[in-house]
Amino acid sequence: MEIANAIASHLLIETSDVFRVKIIPPGWIHLELAHLALAAWLKKLVSLGEEKGGTNKESVLVSEYRDVQLSSSLFPIQYAHARCCSLMRLVQQEELFISTNVIPWLDTQQKLRFNHPAEFRLMNELVKVMDELECSSTEAGVKWEKAALSLSQAFESFWCNCRIWGEVKTTSPELAQVRHGLIVATQWVLKFMLEDKLSAFAPSEL
Incomplete structure (x- = not known):
C-alpha cells in the first residue's frame, strides 16, 4: 500500500x-x-467524424456495392449506421443545432452531462473500438465484426433510452446536443469499421 x-x-x-x-x-x-x-476526446472524435464522415470514398462504395445484398451477419451493424445517418439528416433538416464544435459536453461542475447508463455504455464502446484501431499491431488479433456488433448494440440501447427531441430538446437542450454528438461519433466509427475493416457497404438508409 x-x-x-x-x-x-x-x-x-x-x-x-x-x-x-x-x-x-x-x-x-x-x-x-x-x-x-x-x-x-469526444470533441476530437466528433470533429474527426465530421471531417471524414462523407468522403469521396463513399460514392465509390455506393457504386461498387449497389447490387450487393446486405450481409445477414453484418445487418445489425449496417442498420445502426443507417439509423445514425437518418438521425443526423433529421437534425440537419430541422436545424436543431448550429455546430458540433460547441457541444457542451461538460456541465458547470466539469462533469459529463450524461444522465443515463446507456450513454456511458455507448461512450465506453467507442473508447474500446478506437483503442483497438490505434493500438492493435496486427489485424489478426482483433475480431472487428464482434467489436462492431457490440458498438451497434450499445447504440441501439442508447437510442431506445436517450432521445434528443420532444421534452429533452425543450427542457435540456444541452443534453440533446451531447446526445447528438454521440450519434455523429458513432456514425463515423461504424462507417470506418464497415468499409475499412469488414469490407462491407455502410448504407446511409435502408
Whole structure:
C-alpha cells in the first residue's frame, strides 16, 4: 500500500487533469479517466467524424456495392449506421443545432452531462473500438465484426433510452446536443469499421 500510495501521489501531480487515481488494498492502483479528458476526446472524435464522415470514398462504395445484398451477419451493424445517418439528416433538416464544435459536453461542475447508463455504455464502446484501431499491431488479433456488433448494440440501447427531441430538446437542450454528438461519433466509427475493416457497404438508409 505504501508503494501504491507513492506511485499514486506522483500520478496525481503529473496527470491530475487526465486521471483519477484510487488505491485498493492490498495495493491495486485504479485509474479512471477524468471527465475533462473524456470531453476533450469526444470533441476530437466528433470533429474527426465530421471531417471524414462523407468522403469521396463513399460514392465509390455506393457504386461498387449497389447490387450487393446486405450481409445477414453484418445487418445489425449496417442498420445502426443507417439509423445514425437518418438521425443526423433529421437534425440537419430541422436545424436543431448550429455546430458540433460547441457541444457542451461538460456541465458547470466539469462533469459529463450524461444522465443515463446507456450513454456511458455507448461512450465506453467507442473508447474500446478506437483503442483497438490505434493500438492493435496486427489485424489478426482483433475480431472487428464482434467489436462492431457490440458498438451497434450499445447504440441501439442508447437510442431506445436517450432521445434528443420532444421534452429533452425543450427542457435540456444541452443534453440533446451531447446526445447528438454521440450519434455523429458513432456514425463515423461504424462507417470506418464497415468499409475499412469488414469490407462491407455502410448504407446511409435502408
